[in-house]
Amino acid sequence: MSLTLTVDGARWRAHLESVADANPGIVPVAKGNGYGFTTGRLARKAQWLKDRGHDVTALAVGTYGEITDVASRWDGDIVVLTPWRPFVAALDAALTRRVVHTVSRLEDLEQLLTLSPTARIVLERTTSMRRHGMSGREMWEAGEVLRRHPDARLEGVALHLPLQQGNHLGEVGRLLTDAIAADCGIETVWVSHLTDGELATLREQYADFRIRPRIGTQLWLGDRGALRVTATVLDVHPVEKGDSFGYRARTAPKSGHLLVVSGGTAHGIGLEAPTGESSIKARAATLARGGLDAVGFVRSPYSIDGKQRLFAEPPHMQASMLFLPNGARVPSVGDVIDVRVRYTATSFDEIVIA
Numbered sequence: 001m002s003l004t005l006t007v008d009g010a011r012w013r014a015h016l017e018s019v020a021d022a023n024p025g026i027v028p029v030a031k032g033n034g035y036g037f038t039t040g041r042l043a044r045k046a047q048w049l050k051d052r053g054h055d056v057t058a059l060a061v062g063t064y065g066e067i068t069d070v071a072s073r074w075d076g077d078i079v080v081l082t083p084w085r086p087f088v089a090a091l092d093a094a095l096t097r098r099v100v101h102t103v104s105r106l107e108d109l110e111q112l113l114t115l116s117p118t119a120r121i122v123l124e125r126t127t128s129m130r131r132h133g134m135s136g137r138e139m140w141e142a143g144e145v146l147r148r149h150p151d152a153r154l155e156g157v158a159l160h161l162p163l164q165q166g167n168h169l170g171e172v173g174r175l176l177t178d179a180i181a182a183d184c185g186i187e188t189v190w191v192s193h194l195t196d197g198e199l200a201t202l203r204e205q206y207a208d209f210r211i212r213p214r215i216g217t218q219l220w221l222g223d224r225g226a227l228r229v230t231a232t233v234l235d236v237h238p239v240e241k242g243d244s245f246g247y248r249a250r251t252a253p254k255s256g257h258l259l260v261v262s263g264g265t266a267h268g269i270g271l272e273a274p275t276g277e278s279s280i281k282a283r284a285a286t287l288a289r290g291g292l293d294a295v296g297f298v299r300s301p302y303s304i305d306g307k308q309r310l311f312a313e314p315p316h317m318q319a320s321m322l323f324l325p326n327g328a329r330v331p332s333v334g335d336v337i338d339v340r341v342r343y344t345a346t347s348f349d350e351i352v353i354a
Contacts (some may be wrong), residue, residue, distance in 0.1 A: 002349030029216030031062030036343035043070035136178035142183035156188030270315035
């Protein structure tokens with residue numbers, strides 16, 4: 001009676017090892033909902049990779065609040081991707097030596113090193129993402145600050161690049177030139193969203209630097225064939241055209257069946273983040289969904305016999321109601337049906353790793 005993620009364990013583990021082998025110095029990312037797996041489970045898998053001899057020595061989390069979830073399950077370094085700010089609570093003394101802070105502002109660098117002179121830090125250089133980071137001039141000034149704090153441990157420079165595919169190497173080259181010019185002893189580059197080919201070229205062009213690719217989606221979700229999401233059929237009700245149902249007393253547009261299935265807004269079902277896609281095809285799909293919504297027909301992520309079925313009404317907190325027209329196969333209570341989800345926005349009742 002749950003929304004369940006079932007994992008082909010052998011296939012998934014083989015994929016994790018292949019990605020780790022192809023990306024020496026990989027930094028697994030375990031943030032947010034842990035890509036559907038939870039951050040604690042991903043921390044254990046990162047530890048498993050490390051224990052099997054893969055070059056995995058650091059784990060990245062999104063926020064300081066996530067450190068606690070992974071610290072007892074992973075024994076290596078913990079890199080916090082969200083930049084340090086003065087309002088971040090002080091770390092437990094036992095974690096101080098393991099945590100690597102991302103610093104993206106000069107004023108924060110000075111304040112952090114005043115509070116914690118031996119802090120481990122990564123300087124973030126702003127990229128075309130324009131989210132966090134220092135300018136080239138600020139990188140040079142950061143070098144001056146670090147020379148005034150000789151006990152600080154500079155762990156490298158971080159580059160967070162856009163997701164869009166394309167040649168990022170030109171931008172990376174310009175940014176690394178600034179980092180080198182800062183003359184503060186940078187030896188490691190922590191980078192996100194480079195292709196395998198770009199990473200290989202970067203290693204060749206900057207052979208004196210250690211390249212640390214931060215990888216989340218490609219690692220944990222890269223082999224979708226190893227993952228299956230299912231929901232349980234909780235109830236089945238025949239309806240005739242005009243019968244009312246649901247919270248809003250909608251009426252059935254034709255005869256058929258109503259299915260009550262597990263999974264609702266509490267799991268992330270029916271919740272969608274804006275994609276920002278601007279292609280004609282994407283806009284047409286948005287208009288089509290809007291037209292269906294206007295007449296009470298909204299395509300759900302639930303599939304029966306390979307066909308996506310319609311929501312009968314908006315999802316409830318922990319269950320959803322689907323409409324099946326006459327002629328469609330009607331599952332029985334207790335059957336499971338497939339669900340297509342966005343893993344980074346879904347919470348599962350149960351995760352089964354075979």
